[in-house]
Amino acid sequence: MARLEIEGLTKHFGATVAVHEVSLDVRDGEFVTLLGPSGCGKTTTLRMIAGFITPTAGRVRIGGKDVTVLPPWKRNAGMVFQSYALFPHLTVAENVAFGLEMRKMPKADIPARVTEALRLVRLGGLAERLPRELSGGQQQRVALARALVIRPEVLLLDEPLSNLDAKLRETVRVEIRELQHKLGITTVMVTHDQEEALIMADRLVVMSDGAVRQVGSQRDLYERPADRFVAGFVGRSNLLAGRVVGPGRFETEAGVAIACLDGALGPGVIALRPERLAIGPAAAGLDNRLTGTVELVSYLGASIDVHVRVSSADRVVVNLPNRSDGPLPQEGDRIDVGWPATAAIVLAGDGGAHNPRVLQDQPEPKKEEP
Amino acid sequence: MATLDRRTLGRWALTGVAGVTFGFILLPLVFVTWLAFFLQAIPSFPPQGYSLKWFFSIAENPRFVDGFLLSLQVALIATTVGVAIGVPAALCIARYRFWGREPLGNLLLLPLVVPGIVLGTSLYVFHVEATILTELPILGSIAALVAGHILLVIPWSVRLVSASLAGFDRSIEEAAQNLGATPVTSFFRITLPTIRPGIVAAALFGFVVSFGNLEMSMFLVGAGRTTLPITVLQYLEYRIDPTIAAVSVLQILLLGTAMIVTDRFVKLSRVV
Numbered sequence: 259m260a261r262l263e264i265e266g267l268t269k270h271f272g273a274t275v276a277v278h279e280v281s282l283d284v285r286d287g288e289f290v291t292l293l294g295p296s297g298c299g300k301t302t303t304l305r306m307i308a309g310f311i312t313p314t315a316g317r318v319r320i321g322g323k324d325v326t327v328l329p330p331w332k333r334n335a336g337m338v339f340q341s342y343a344l345f346p347h348l349t350v351a352e353n354v355a356f357g358l359e360m361r362k363m364p365k366a367d368i369p370a371r372v373t374e375a376l377r378l379v380r381l382g383g384l385a386e387r388l389p390r391e392l393s394g395g396q397q398q399r400v401a402l403a404r405a406l407v408i409r410p411e412v413l414l415l416d417e418p419l420s421n422l423d424a425k426l427r428e429t430v431r432v433e434i435r436e437l438q439h440k441l442g443i444t445t446v447m448v449t450h451d452q453e454e455a456l457i458m459a460d461r462l463v464v465m466s467d468g469a470v471r472q473v474g475s476q477r478d479l480y481e482r483p484a485d486r487f488v489a490g491f492v493g494r495s496n497l498l499a500g501r502v503v504g505p506g507r508f509e510t511e512a513g514v515a516i517a518c519l520d521g522a523l524g525p526g527v528i529a530l531r532p533e534r535l536a537i538g539p540a541a542a543g544l545d546n547r548l549t550g551t552v553e554l555v556s557y558l559g560a561s562i563d564v565h566v567r568v569s570s571a572d573r574v575v576v577n578l579p580n581r582s583d584g585p586l587p588q589e590g591d592r593i594d595v596g597w598p599a600t601a602a603i604v605l606a607g608d609g610g611a612h613n614p615r616v617l618q619d620q621p622e623p624k625k626e627e628p
Numbered sequence: 629m630a631t632l633d634r635r636t637l638g639r640w641a642l643t644g645v646a647g648v649t650f651g652f653i654l655l656p657l658v659f660v661t662w663l664a665f666f667l668q669a670i671p672s673f674p675p676q677g678y679s680l681k682w683f684f685s686i687a688e689n690p691r692f693v694d695g696f697l698l699s700l701q702v703a704l705i706a707t708t709v710g711v712a713i714g715v716p717a718a719l720c721i722a723r724y725r726f727w728g729r730e731p732l733g734n735l736l737l738l739p740l741v742v743p744g745i746v747l748g749t750s751l752y753v754f755h756v757e758a759t760i761l762t763e764l765p766i767l768g769s770i771a772a773l774v775a776g777h778i779l780l781v782i783p784w785s786v787r788l789v790s791a792s793l794a795g796f797d798r799s800i801e802e803a804a805q806n807l808g809a810t811p812v813t814s815f816f817r818i819t820l821p822t823i824r825p826g827i828v829a830a831a832l833f834g835f836v837v838s839f840g841n842l843e844m845s846m847f848l849v850g851a852g853r854t855t856l857p858i859t860v861l862q863y864l865e866y867r868i869d870p871t872i873a874a875v876s877v878l879q880i881l882l883l884g885t886a887m888i889v890t891d892r893f894v895k896l897s898r899v900v
Binding site: 308330335336340341343344345347356357361405408 | 797799800802803804805806807808809810813817818821822824
């Protein structure tokens with residue numbers, strides 16, 4: 259267990275910049291998630307921490323010790339691979355014992371440690387099985403036990419849940435989180451799944467194009483996104499392009515005036531979380547109230563999405579909790595939409611956005627290069 | 629019902645073709661084995677009786693014993709060296725992108741497609757030239773014979789080891805290093821055991837190919853030295869008694885046993 263410090267970490271592959279000056283300070287015992295679409299550099303960053311990739315520039319310190327140039331086998335970082343990477347010719351117990359043998363632990367002490375690690379991940383009875391005789395979830399737990407048994411200073415998780423089916427993923431992510439909490443081990447996880455990141459992490463690092471976009475708690479990222487990428491990647495946002503024309507006053511390109519939080523004068527984008535918007539009578543008395551036409555209604559079960567066009571260029575999605583048995587808005591209805599000024603976050607710059615849009619959830623899950 | 633009929637018909641056709649093919653492969657072996665126990669010296673039907681004397685006559689003929697020992701010796705050395713070359717070669721070709729990688733891969737498979745006669749002639753000419761040039765006793769030496777046989781083993785070992793590397797997940801090597809293994813340790817503890825089936829199969833096939841080689845060996849053996857297949861051929865020039873059949877039976881038994889034993893350790897059908 260240790261503090262993990264990353265300073266100006268950069269990696270170039272030929273002319274491509276895979277990771278650009280990533281800096282991060284992970285507290286002892288903290289669970290930090292690197293979140294971003296495939297190709298954003300999160301896996302490269304993790305592999306630089308593990309020592310599989312030598313950074314072009316920057317430093318990595320584990321427990322205050324500079325490990326930037328140390329090979330993987332001299333770092334004390336346990337890693338769980340996306341494919342689990344279990345040794346196919348060794349039994350579960352032998353897989354878990356491998357790291358201890360490499361550490362020259364006396365033969366007599368190994369079985370006890372292996373048993374303890376397997377009990378930790380609730381695999382006590384499967385010690386003599388071969389990896390191919392286990393289910394995906396069990397293999398994943400062996401990989402976790404194998405990484406934990408060496409008592410690493412940091413635990414590195416590379417998309418650890420992406421090969422599990424959806425149901426299993428829900429339970430496993432809670433299990434991993436609780437185990438991490440119990441052991442108090444400093445952990446860095448890479449994922450493209452924002453829900454996974456939100457559930458498991460103490461702190462999130464949103465990356466895109468090799469750079470860190472924002473570092474913060476779940477609430478920081480959701481309520482105060484730093485830019486339109488974060489606003490669209492973590493949760494959903496309505497983005498309205500235009501300019502800030504005065505303190506707390508914004509005007510979209512189509513000329514719709516909006517009361518908002520303060521932002522720098524000039525071109526900007528307003529981000530609105532769909533669930534902060536109200537329609538119909540509920541919109542009365544809010545700082546912003548517009549009348550628009552319902553263009554699409556999507557019934558999602560727990561909630562309902564209503565797409566409302568408020569000007570020729572501006573359309574917003576309103577996400578309503580499914581609370582009443584009352585009639586739903588119909589396509590073509592004229593309807594009031596409203597939101598408080600505090601829900602309208604101004605993101606500076608980016609006057610190039612012409613149409614308001616909702617950036618949908620995360621992109622396709624894909625294995626990241628390299 | 630027409631589809632069902634067609635499916636039944638298809639299954640029968642498949643069984644038929646498979647049966648004919650198996651018969652085609654196995655029938656000569658069956659007849660050779662039968663012949664080995666015939667009483668009379670000139671093979672003719674029906675047999676006049678059965679005897680084991682041809683098997684005893686092998687042991688009494690020093691040329692067969694010497695030929696067998698030489699073949700065994702050559703095949704064992706050639707297999708060991710050939711596999712030792714083939715494994716790293718297959719690893720390099722599978723792992724690294726370097727200039728000339730594909731030509732190298734094809735070059736290593738070449739002995740498989742070059743006819744044995746051609747291989748033998750060219751090696752013979754090469755050995756003659758090399759002997760003249762270096763004044764070393766290369767021509768007809770056991771070393772030269774073994775070197776030729778190594779060429780036969782290499783394509784098999786490259787091919788079979790490459791096949792077992794095809795599905796190899798390299799992150800298991802990274803996992804080993806992550807757990808504290810140096811690259812050397814991770815190679816011997818993790819990589820090698822994982823591709824072991826391919827290596828065992830390569831050794832088996834290399835051995836079989838080397839042990840049974842006739843065409844190339846004929847050009848490379850020195851005076852007074854013959855491998856078992858050459859001994860068999862020379863014997864056949866003068867006699868056709870069932871001794872040859874008995875030799876064949878022993879060879880079939882030897883190679884068959886090797887294959888069955890190997891198959892117990894690695895499922896050959898999975899690698900080849």
